[in-house]
Amino acid sequence: MRAVCMPDGLSAEELSRLDEIICLSRRVSRGEALYRSGDTFSNLYAVRAGSFKTVVTHDDGREQVTGFAIAGEPLGLDGISDESHGCDAIALEDSIVCVIPFHLLEMLCRESRAVQRHVHRMMSSEIVRESALMMLLGNMRADERVATFLLGLSKRLEARGYSASEFNLRMTRDELGSYLGMKLETVSRTFSKLQRQALISTQGKSVRLLDTDGLRRV
Template sequence: MRAATVVPIHPVARADKTPQRTSRCSTCAMRALCMPAELSAAELARLDAIICATRSVKRGDTLYRAGDAFHSIYAVRAGSFKTVVMHRDGREHVTGFQIPGEALGLDGVGAGQHSCDAIALEDSAVCIIPFAQLEVICREVKPMQHHIYQMMSSEIVRESSQMMLLGTMSAEQRVATFLLNLSRRFKARGFSAAEFHLRMTREEIGCYLGMKLETVSRMFSKFQRERLVHANGKTIRIVDPEGLARV
């Protein structure tokens, strides 16, 4: 599928939202994060034929909005995103944060339209994966089919974990769980598990964890006093991961 035939999810005139040609999956350094390892050269070539475009998304811009028609899923190639549901009174609820190698857009599979907004936390880029063509490949390439099932299962587990986090954990436990989860995800991508930069604000973290900004800041200060973490602005260093896990 040529890039020119990709239907824009949220039409705008700005050039940075226009799909662009990208390097192929077969030569991408992040392939191990997005694709099953056991694909043959021929199967990778088939994926190369459909995943042929990226989109750049500027900080604060949307990749798609709630209610937009569902056509594609996306793999975060660079940068980071938050997914957001807007309440009727205008309040924002953050439902997740996505970093390189993670998927966006699976919320649209069931109803044929997206149920949330996906907003870039920094200048970012995604690979566009047309879902109709992906389904065809999945019927014929079983490792790819299994990989998509795993992605969907991971979304179910993530949402269940989020419900448990909001429903049963104290403020201290919520922030500790959030930091350890980010640490594991960064480690899986070859980044430092001990020190990383938070692209989201404390307010956005609170919105995700069901806490007020002041409570999030108080928990970070508490962890710093107890020498569990060291916070320097948005840069977080986990000093005592075992102690943080015990929380």
């Protein structure tokens, strides 16, 4: 994950300093919370292995999945503004995260422009992700939402050295529906439709992309 997590252009000394503050790791079992909404913010986290979902609970008790994080991606950026987390981060499988104390990262940012730019890029990526989600929920049909999600996940996995065409969905169909603003039945029907169109092949949680150009045209 070094090529994904670490900023480019660091000197040996800067790389050593960054390694020093990311020396802690934490194991999180499937279904366990890395942090909960309202917890005091003190650390950022980088997913080293496994995957997570982020969840917001509404006043009436309904849960809304707001994102999925895979290996090489950050967690905890939501806590920077108010110094408390605004969502729950729940492990979708047995996972490992690297713990990055934020006050030490801030100190390093003042010393290294490369690290500072990397943190700014992470924050910018989170803003772009949220904007893309709003477009996904507001303007797309059900089949467009699922196709866009699968293509986006494929691209993220490929950047981390995994297969871009065949992977397991760690989230349930219900969790995916919550993220995409769709009912469980609609998610299932949409997967079946894409499979009938020979765009994907599914078996349980395993998904194979058969025609990525076709998915882009959905």
